[in-house]
Structure formats: C-alpha cells, structure tokens
Amino acid sequence: MTTDRKPIVRRAFFILLLIIGLRLATQMRSRPPAAAPAPAAPAAPTTRTPSPPTAAAPTTAPDANRELIDAANQQRSKVQLFATGRVTRLLPDDNEGSRHQKFLIRAASDLTVMVVYNLDLAPRIPASVGDSVTVRGEYIWNEKGGLLHWTHHDPSRRHQPGWVDLNRTRYQ
Numbered sequence: 131m132t133t134d135r136k137p138i139v140r141r142a143f144f145i146l147l148l149i150i151g152l153r154l155a156t157q158m159r160s161r162p163p164a165a166a167p168a169p170a171a172p173a174a175p176t177t178r179t180p181s182p183p184t185a186a187a188p189t190t191a192p193d194a195n196r197e198l199i200d201a202a203n204q205q206r207s208k209v210q211l212f213a214t215g216r217v218t219r220l221l222p223d224d225n226e227g228s229r230h231q232k233f234l235i236r237a238a239s240d241l242t243v244m245v246v247y248n249l250d251l252a253p254r255i256p257a258s259v260g261d262s263v264t265v266r267g268e269y270i271w272n273e274k275g276g277l278l279h280w281t282h283h284d285p286s287r288r289h290q291p292g293w294v295d296l297n298r299t300r301y302q
Contacts, residue, residue: 195237201269202241202276209269210290213237213278217261223249233257235265243269244277247294247301252282255294255301267292 194214201209215235221244224230229249234242245265247255257263267281268289281292283302293302 195241198237198243198269199241202243202271205271207270207276210267211269212264212266213243213269214264215243215262217257217259217263218242220257220259231255235263242275244275245281245294246277246279247281251285252302255296257294257296261296264295265292266294 194212197209197211198213200206201211213235215237217233218236219234221232221234224232224246228251231247231249231254233245235245237243245263245267265278265281267278270277270279278292280289281294281302283291283293291302293300295301
C-alpha cells in the first residue's frame with residue numbers, strides 16, 4: 131500500500147514558511163526604528179545612569195544654538211536638536227501623570243527655553259541657577275520660547291534618545 135506524500139510535504143512546507151515568517155516579523159518588531167541622521171554631535175552613552183559626556187564643556191556661542199534659534203523663529207515643532215545655555219530658573223516638578231523636572235535655560239539673548247525631563251525614566255538632574263548645560267531633545271515651539279522634551283532615553287524607542295549634560299555628567 132503506497133501513500134501519496136505530496137499533501138503531507140506541501141503542508142509541512144507551508145508550516146515551515148509560516149514559522150519563518152512569524153520569526154522574521156517578531157525580529158522586525160523588536161528592532162529600533164531607523165532614525166534620520168542626526169547632526170554631528172556627541173554620541174549618547176547607552177547607560178541610564180549619569181555618565182561622563184563625550185563632548186567638551188558646554189558653550190554659549192551663538193552658533194551652538196543656530197538650529198534652535200531657527201526653529202523658534204520659524205515656529206517649528208517636533209524638531210530633534212541640541213541646545214546649550216545657562217539655567218535661569220528652576221521650576222516646580224510637574225507631578226501630574228509622569229513626574230517631570232522642569233527648568234529654564236537662556237539659549238540666546240532673546241530666547242529662553244523650558245527643559246522638561248521625565249523623572250520616572252531617568253535620575254534627577256542636580257541643576258542650579260547659573261549652571262551651564264547642553265541638552266538634546268525634541269523642540270516644541272510656543273510663544274514663550276518653546277520647550278525641549280524627550281531629554282532622556284525612551285524605553286519604547288519611539289523617540290530619538292535625549293540627554294542633559296551638566297558638570298561633565300550626562301543624565302538620560
């Protein structure tokens with residue numbers, strides 16, 4: 131008695147293709163999204179705890195904030211950029227929903243920007259008025275000068291990683 135093996139082989143081949151497809155789909159979901167090339171700047175360390183930055187001490191030269199100033203003048207939002215400035219004011223933490231540390235930095239003579247930093251995802255920044263900081267985050271324009279948020283890592287990898295450099299330590 132001979133059995134026709136074609137249906138069994140087809141079924142096994144189909145199951146194998148299904149398994150391979152599911153495995154590829156799972157791998158694609160676990161990969162971080164491809165990010166647009168960022169401007170030349172220091173690379174962010176991969177740790178979540180404070181670590182030494184790779185860049186030199188922050189500078190307040192006008193060219194250091196050219197991209198930020200242009201975004202503010204053009205009222206653009208959702209722009210990933212760097213900002214350098216001095217802390218001018220510490221604001222109360224926002225404890226509604228995710229907890230956020232907030233402070234203002236003067237990035238140019240006529241531009242003050244609020245830095246918003248998620249305390250549920252990263253350690254508190256020991257910033258004081260007068261400190262010089264460099265920040266990487268997503269800029270959102272508003273009439274008061276705008277704000278920089280996502281200034282820390284994003285565990286869901288939907289946003290480019292941000293950070294705050296203060297006193298040769300990177301917080302992210």
